[in-house]
Amino acid sequence: MVPTTLAPSPEAPPGRCRTRRTHRAAVAVLGAVVAATLGACGSAEPPPDPHQSPPALAADLTRADVDAWLDRTIPPALESGRIAGATVSVVRDGEILTARGFGQADVGAGTVVDPEATLFRVGSVSKMVTATAVMQLVERGEVDLDTDVEQYTGLDLPHEHPVTLRHLLSHTPGYEERAAGLFVAPGQAVDLRRSLVEDPPAQVYEPGTTPAYSNYGNALAGYVVEAVSGVPFEDYVDRNILAPAGMTSSSFAQPLPDHLAARVAQGYPTSDEAPIPFEVVGVPPAGSMSATATDMARFMLAHLGHPAGDGAGTGAGADTGAGTRVLDDETLQVMREPALDASTLGALAAGHRMGLGWFDESRDGRDVVGHGGDTLAFHSHLQLWPDDDTGVFVSFNSTGVDGAALLLREDLLDGFADRYLPAGGADPVTVDPATRAEHARALAGTYESTRGFHTTFLTVAGPLQPIRAEVVDGDRVRFSPGVALRPTLYEETEPWLYREVDGHRVLAVRTDSDGQVQLIGHDSAMSLTPVSAARAAAMPVLAGGLVVLLVTVLAWPVGAVVRRARRRRGTAHGDAPARGPVRVPRMLTRVAALSAILGMLTWAHVVVAVMGMEAVPTAVIRTAQVLTAVGVLGLPAAVWLVAAEIRTRSGWFRPTAAAVVLLGFAALTFGALEFLLLSPDISY
Numbered sequence: 001m002v003p004t005t006l007a008p009s010p011e012a013p014p015g016r017c018r019t020r021r022t023h024r025a026a027v028a029v030l031g032a033v034v035a036a037t038l039g040a041c042g043s044a045e046p047p048p049d050p051h052q053s054p055p056a057l058a059a060d061l062t063r064a065d066v067d068a069w070l071d072r073t074i075p076p077a078l079e080s081g082r083i084a085g086a087t088v089s090v091v092r093d094g095e096i097l098t099a100r101g102f103g104q105a106d107v108g109a110g111t112v113v114d115p116e117a118t119l120f121r122v123g124s125v126s127k128m129v130t131a132t133a134v135m136q137l138v139e140r141g142e143v144d145l146d147t148d149v150e151q152y153t154g155l156d157l158p159h160e161h162p163v164t165l166r167h168l169l170s171h172t173p174g175y176e177e178r179a180a181g182l183f184v185a186p187g188q189a190v191d192l193r194r195s196l197v198e199d200p201p202a203q204v205y206e207p208g209t210t211p212a213y214s215n216y217g218n219a220l221a222g223y224v225v226e227a228v229s230g231v232p233f234e235d236y237v238d239r240n241i242l243a244p245a246g247m248t249s250s251s252f253a254q255p256l257p258d259h260l261a262a263r264v265a266q267g268y269p270t271s272d273e274a275p276i277p278f279e280v281v282g283v284p285p286a287g288s289m290s291a292t293a294t295d296m297a298r299f300m301l302a303h304l305g306h307p308a309g310d311g312a313g314t315g316a317g318a319d320t321g322a323g324t325r326v327l328d329d330e331t332l333q334v335m336r337e338p339a340l341d342a343s344t345l346g347a348l349a350a351g352h353r354m355g356l357g358w359f360d361e362s363r364d365g366r367d368v369v370g371h372g373g374d375t376l377a378f379h380s381h382l383q384l385w386p387d388d389d390t391g392v393f394v395s396f397n398s399t400g401v402d403g404a405a406l407l408l409r410e411d412l413l414d415g416f417a418d419r420y421l422p423a424g425g426a427d428p429v430t431v432d433p434a435t436r437a438e439h440a441r442a443l444a445g446t447y448e449s450t451r452g453f454h455t456t457f458l459t460v461a462g463p464l465q466p467i468r469a470e471v472v473d474g475d476r477v478r479f480s481p482g483v484a485l486r487p488t489l490y491e492e493t494e495p496w497l498y499r500e501v502d503g504h505r506v507l508a509v510r511t512d513s514d515g516q517v518q519l520i521g522h523d524s525a526m527s528l529t530p531v532s533a534a535r536a537a538a539m540p541v542l543a544g545g546l547v548v549l550l551v552t553v554l555a556w557p558v559g560a561v562v563r564r565a566r567r568r569r570g571t572a573h574g575d576a577p578a579r580g581p582v583r584v585p586r587m588l589t590r591v592a593a594l595s596a597i598l599g600m601l602t603w604a605h606v607v608v609a610v611m612g613m614e615a616v617p618t619a620v621i622r623t624a625q626v627l628t629a630v631g632v633l634g635l636p637a638a639v640w641l642v643a644a645e646i647r648t649r650s651g652w653f654r655p656t657a658a659a660v661v662l663l664g665f666a667a668l669t670f671g672a673l674e675f676l677l678l679s680p681d682i683s684y
Contacts, residue, residue, distance in 0.1 A: 001123040001287035061420040063098045074102045081404025082270040084397050085113040089297035091391045094306045096297045105265035115293035119264040120395040122380045123373025126289035127218045131169050131357025133225045139331050152224045159203050167207040168221040170339035170354040171525035174205035175214045176454045180684050181282040183613045195282050199683035202455045208344035212450040213525045215286040222285020244324040246298050246308040250291035254280050267377025268398040276377045300391035302326040336369050348521035350497050351508025359524040363504030365424035379405045427493045436475035436492045443477050444469050447528035456684045460675040463539040538674040545667025549593040556590050585641035592634025599627030621682045628677050632669045638662035
C-alpha cells in the first residue's frame, strides 16, 4: 500500500523503518547541505527470533503446539519492539486451527486484542479481495483478462500501450509510482473514479515486461468491478465476497459502519506514542479493508477451496453464507499460477512470478502464495500453502521501534515454515565457478526499484535510497536492504538465477546482448534497474554544489563583519566593497546562492512531507521551484563574475573563488534538471 520508497516488502514496500531512513536522507542531503550523508535504517536490538533451526521432522501442526509457540514468541517481541498489539490466525485442513490476539487494541483504554472481535487494517492484503472480485467477473464471462480495460471503464487514460486485467493483477501495467491521494484526510470523501482520472501516473514501461508494484493499477482493477457490476466497489465486495465467505466483521467502508467502528484497533507508530487517526485510503480497492483475524481465516479457507461454514467456527464473525463458494476450484488454481511467461518477461520468468493477485512466495520445494500489506501503522501478511491445505495470517497495529513489526512479521512467517513445513533439499548449483564469478562482477553495482517515480520531482527518492550489490567470496553477491529488510547473500544456481544463501528468496536477472544487467526481478512484483551514471552522480554533485553555495552565502555577512572590524582598526586597505564591473555580478551570485539554499530546504520539506504521506500545498511546491529557478539563474551571473574578476586583474584568489562558485551553480543546475525540480508538472 505504502510506496516502495517507504517500504521494502513485496507489498510495500514500506514500513516506518524505511520511512525514517528516507526522511533522514532527504533532510541530510537537501537540508543539512554541509553534511550530505545518507541515513541508514537503524538496527534496534532485534526481537526474539521465532525461527529455529529446521528440525529433522516437522513439529505437529496442532492448535496446542501453535498456541504454545505463539505464546513464547509474540508477547516478548511486542514488548521489546514497542508494538501495541498483534493478531494471528492459522487454518489447516478446512478448519480454523487457531486465532489469537496479543497486546492491546487501544493502549489508552487498555482494550486487549480479540481475534474474533478486533478489526485490523490489513493494507494491501485487501488487493487479494479485489483480485477475487475481478475473477468472479471473469468466471461469469463478464470481463476478459486480456482485453483493454478502457472497454470496461470508459476512462480515457493517457496510456501509450493498452492495459489489461492480466497486467493489472500481475503488477505489470507499466505505471510509475504515485504518492498523492494514496491517503486522504480523515473525514474526506473518497471517489474512486476521480482518484483514477486526476493526475494519473505515467506509463513508463511496456505492459507485461517489467514488474513494478502499483497501487494505482490495483485500484483501476477495482474500478472495472464497479463499472461492470454497476454498483460501488465496496458494495459489490460486501455482497459477493465478504457475506458469502461469512466475513461479517470485515468491510472496505471508510468510515466503518457503526457496528464495526467501535471494534477497530487503534494504529500507533510505537506503543508509547499517540495513535494515528483512522487512515483513509484514497484508492480503496488497493488497501482499505478492515477485518478480524477470524474473518481473514475464512478468506484463506475460501481460497483453499472450502465452502463458507465448513469449519469456520462461531463467534463475533459467525458465518452467514454456509455452503457457498466464492470461486470455483479451477479459478482459484488459475489465480495461483504465473500470469505471464517468458514471451514478455524474458529471463525474469525463471524467477518467482506474480499470479493473478498472488505473490509467488514458494520456498524449500513447497508451493506458497501470499500477499503483504502496510499502512503507516498496520503491518499484515497472509500466506497460503495450497498443497498442504494450510494458511497463516498475521497483523500488527504498530510499526514499532526501528520497524520492529516488519522484522517480527518476517520472522514469524519464516519461523512457522521452519517449524511446521520444513525445508526440503537445497537446489543444486549448475553454473561453473568461472561463470559464477564473471556474472557476480557484472551484477555488482547500484540499483533502484522500478516501483518508483520517473517523471515527477519525486524521482529524487531513488538516489536517496539506493540498493547496492557487492561481490562476496569471489562468486556470491550481497544486496543491501531493499531487496529484503536485511542484507541478503545470493549464489547463482542456474545461469542468471540466484537463490538466497540460507534463505528462500530468488533473483532472476535479465541482460542485454553484451551481458550487461538490464533488470533484476525479485518478490514477484518487484524489480531493480541499474542506476544510470548521471543519476548516480547527481546527488553527490548536487550536495557538493550546495556546500559551495552555502559557503558563498555565509561568506557574505562574515566578510561584511570582517571589513567593518578592519575599518575600525584602520587596517582596511584593499578591503573596500566591490566596485565597477564586479559589484553587480557578485551581488547577483550571492542572491542566487541564497535562493538556491532556501529552495533546497523547501524541497527537503516537500520530500519529507510526501514520504510521510502528507499532502503538500501546490503553493509550497511552486515556491520551491521559483527559489530553485532563481538559483539556477545564478549560473550565467557566475560566468559574468568570473569574467569580471579576470578583467580587474585583482590577483589569482578572486578569479579562482569565482570559478569555484561557478562550479557550485553548475552542480545545482545539473541536479535540478536531473531530478526534474523545474518541471512544469508538479503532480506526484
